[in-house]
Amino acid sequence: MKRSLLAPALLVAATALVAPGSQAAPAPLAPAPDISVTSVQAHLNQLQSIATANGGNRAAGRPGYLASLNWVKGKLDAAGYTTSVQTFSTSAGSTYNLVADWPGGDPNHVVMTGAHLDSVSVGPGINDNGTGSAGILENALAFAASGVTPRNHIRFGFWGAEELGLLGSKHYMSTLSTAEKDKIELYLNFDMIGSPNPGYFVYDDNPAGNGARDDLTSYFTSKGIPWEYIDVQGRSDHAAFRSYGIPTSGTFTGAETTMTSAQAQKWGGQSGRAFDPCYHSSCDTTANVNATALDRNIDAIAFMLWKYADVDYGTTPPPAGGNVLLNPGFESGAASWGGTTGAITSSTSKPAHGGSWKAWLGGNGSTSTESLTQTVTIPSSATTANLSYWIRTDTAETGSTVYDTMKVQVIVGGVTTTLRTFSNVGTSSTYTQFTHSLLAHQGKAVTVKLLMNEDSSLQTSFVVDDTAVSVS
CATH class of the missing domain: 2.60.120.260 (Galactose-binding domain-like)
Known part of the structure; x- marks a missing residue:
């Protein structure tokens, strides 16, 4: 997660123990599976090994980041995803985004889930943000293995250079035409979902027509997990989508701010201690992850993925002239491909x-x-x-x-x-x-x-x- 430019007190918004009413949506294709926390921990071990072999980090522009991206890409390719790698320039040198599309679903209605894959330069970045990356990776693999046929098109983004200012997600959005941006119905972001002294925060982003925030809070309530809204503003990659009016939400377990006594009583943590004492530090290793928080959040991702894969956004008629391919003559470069x-x-x-x-x-x-x-x-x-x-x-x-x-x-x-x-x-x-x-x-x-x-x-x-x- 990008370092905050705001006072900690401004980040936490209204607290709730009972979620407000969730907007109704069609029943999911099938109940979301229980995502294996053991498998996600195995992914984290791999990211730790990559960092260890590459100077102790997986930062943008450095070998550990590219090795991380290639490893994730190999997993997704083997599962049947169509992957594409975007190259862009940063102050640290060239780096990359990885975008993975599951074949099928209405391409005019895209449900997108993302997380940043890079670490800071001083550490391996296992909680920040190996947990989010590994969590959406395992959900992508589980979705592929489930055999379901989604109503909507499913896409995953693994962003580079988030720690340098959300550069990867901003670059991705800048490459999309207005028509392609308009197809994205929802973007869900997962950044730091296994903090060692965890809270359970839900992004308080709710543009008109976005029931995702309420669906996440309802999910946590149904599992008996108290939660709080948080306005993470420009601290993570959802901001690149929100700036174009795309509905966004996500979960977060806390970074450098300290847990209050009320939060400690609610969540069983330690008051006066940071949610993640190893935030942006060399000690952000596999030992810096709370397995219970990680398990709860990866199942929340699955709930949202399976639910919104089948939300009925309506059908879009073919364009005039009958050609449903976009940019068919490639005159807009790589747009739509x-x-x-x-x-x-x-x-x-x-x-x-x-x-x-x-x-x-x-x-x-x-x-x-x-x-x-x-x-x-x-x-x-x-x-x-x-x-x-x-x-x-x-x-x-x-x-x-x-x-x-x-x-x-x-x-x-x-x-x-x-x-x-x-x-x-x-x-x-x-x-x-x-x-x-x-x-x-x-x-x-x-x-x-x-x-x-x-x-x-x-x-x-x-x-x-x-x-x-x-x-x-």
């Missing part, structure tokens, strides 16, 4: 089919994997639904042996289908259009994926442009 950074380019080395931008996958001449993804919903009323794209290829390979490939795939309900495979064999430097029917997926969320694999020698370039998912 997830996947490999830099794969969408305006480089003049390869011509676009139309305009200046296109997707260029491969052409590296070395072992590599690149991908691009976008999720759309095929209306249940559609009578036609076709995926189309223009592609040109060129290669330095010779002969009839397949070395390099690009697959055009769709992912529906976690099941991946390859529609066509292009390779270094039979290439054409002239753009050719291909079309595939998606009508079998009426009423479903479909993730369109371009997946390129190149071997260790001789390049093959796959250049794609002017894509469409046309419905009528």
